[in-house]
Amino acid sequence: MPDVFRLLADPSRRRLLDALRDGERSVTDLVARTRMSQPSVSKQLRILRDSGAVTLRTAGRQHLYSIREGALREASDWLSYYDRFWREGLRRMDDALRDRPRPRTRRRR
Amino acid sequence: MPDVFRLLADPSRRRLLDALRDGERSVTDLVARTRMSQPSVSKQLRILRDSGAVTLRTAGRQHLYSIREGALREASDWLSYYDRFWREGLRRMDDALRDRPRPRTRRRR
DNA sequence: TAGATATATGTCCATATGGGTATACGAGTT
DNA sequence: AACTCGTATACCCATATGGACATATATCTA
Numbered sequence: 001m002p003d004v005f006r007l008l009a010d011p012s013r014r015r016l017l018d019a020l021r022d023g024e025r026s027v028t029d030l031v032a033r034t035r036m037s038q039p040s041v042s043k044q045l046r047i048l049r050d051s052g053a054v055t056l057r058t059a060g061r062q063h064l065y066s067i068r069e070g071a072l073r074e075a076s077d078w079l080s081y082y083d084r085f086w087r088e089g090l091r092r093m094d095d096a097l098r099d100r101p102r103p104r105t106r107r108r109r
Numbered sequence: 110m111p112d113v114f115r116l117l118a119d120p121s122r123r124r125l126l127d128a129l130r131d132g133e134r135s136v137t138d139l140v141a142r143t144r145m146s147q148p149s150v151s152k153q154l155r156i157l158r159d160s161g162a163v164t165l166r167t168a169g170r171q172h173l174y175s176i177r178e179g180a181l182r183e184a185s186d187w188l189s190y191y192d193r194f195w196r197e198g199l200r201r202m203d204d205a206l207r208d209r210p211r212p213r214t215r216r217r218r
Numbered sequence: 219t220a221g222a223t224a225t226a227t228g229t230c231c232a233t234a235t236g237g238g239t240a241t242a243c244g245a246g247t248t
Numbered sequence: 249a250a251c252t253c254g255t256a257t258a259c260c261c262a263t264a265t266g267g268a269c270a271t272a273t274a275t276c277t278a
Contacts, residue, residue, distance in 0.1 A: 009118035010236075014187070021190065027255055040237060042256050061245045061254050072191050078123070079185045081130065082176070119266075136225055149267060151226050170224045170275040 004075040007051055012036055013044050017053070017067060024057065024066035113184040116160055121145055122153050126162070126176060133166065133175035 008014055012034065019025060019033040027045065031038050045065055048054045053071040057064045116122055121143065128134060128142040136154065140147050154174055157163045162180040166173045 003118070003120070005114060005117040005123070008114040008184075008187075009112070011112070012236080014114070028253095037238065038255070039239080039257080043236075046256080063255060067191070072188055075117075075184075076188045076192050078117075079181055079188060082181050083185050121266080137223095146268070147225070148227080148269080152266075155226080172225060 004051075004053075004072060005078075007048065007053055008072070008075060010044070012040065013048060016041070016044055016048065017072075020054065020065060020067045024064040026062045026064055028062075030065070113160075113162075113181060114187075116157065116162055117181070117184060119153070121149065122157060125150070125153055125157065126181075129163065129174060129176045133173040135171045135173055137171075139174070 008017075015034045015036075016030060019030050025033070027038065027041055030036075030045070031041050034041060036044075045054065045056075049056055049065075051071075052068060054065045055068050057066070117126075124143045124145075125139055128139050134142070136147065136150055139145075139154070140150050143150065145153075154163065154165075158165055158174075160180075161177060163174045164177050166175070
């Protein structure tokens with residue numbers, strides 16, 4: 001249900017994730033780094049947590065958040081196709097090109 | 110302005126992009142493949158086009174859309190950091206892991 | 219020109235979303 | 249216990265979003 005891309009759609013959540021790249025951070029810490037209000041930070045962290053993107057560790061009265069391994073994997077996987085696609089420079093438009101002046105059919109390698 | 114992740118946040122747009130992976134497609138074609146209404150398809154294509162994610166080629170009365178090279182590059186780049194992060198197995202959460210029972214790094218199969 | 223096909227746009231609507239402010243809650247501290 | 253710090257939640261609100269339906273526009277065809 002919780003779509004990874006939906007998560008990443010919000011800049012504030014991305015900023016939070018960016019702020020967490022170097023390791024776990026407390027809420028106050030994140031508030032300082034992201035220029036957001038504390039409630040907003042908590043709200044977005046809640047969303048990130050519910051979606052399994054981050055984990056929470058409680059240390060006294062501090063809540064330390066950290067990125068969960070593989071959280072963005074789904075998004076990354078989806079995009080990886082296009083990455084390969086462009087890097088190899090292979091445009092598989094043969095079908096679409098069929099009604100054009102015969103662009104020389106490519107063979108499967 | 111037009112955020113790539115915002116684009117990808119909508120499943121219907123992702124379906125459209127998926128349908129375009131193999132090359133350019135007409136609107137009718139996309140309608141058939143995505144099970145969306147024609148106006149919805151056009152609407153989302155409009156958004157994708159305005160954002161520079163797809164390009165349009167007119168052939169008679171058909172509008173042929175195709176993914177624009179490097180359109181999702183920005184998103185991919187952003188994610189690449191985390192990818193590297195996890196693939197190398199480098200979790201800089203030593204502090205956090207300190208009080209856990211040795212999570213044992215997974216080996217590559 | 220009339221009609222059919224292909225696509226785009228306009229309008230309306232229901233819903234989701236994110237921020238802000240106030241407030242509640244929990245854990246230390248005195 | 250009273251107070252303070254750190255964090256979470258509740259509520260309200262303005263806005264964005266996406267879909268459906270009807271309709272407009274453009275291109276071919278008879």
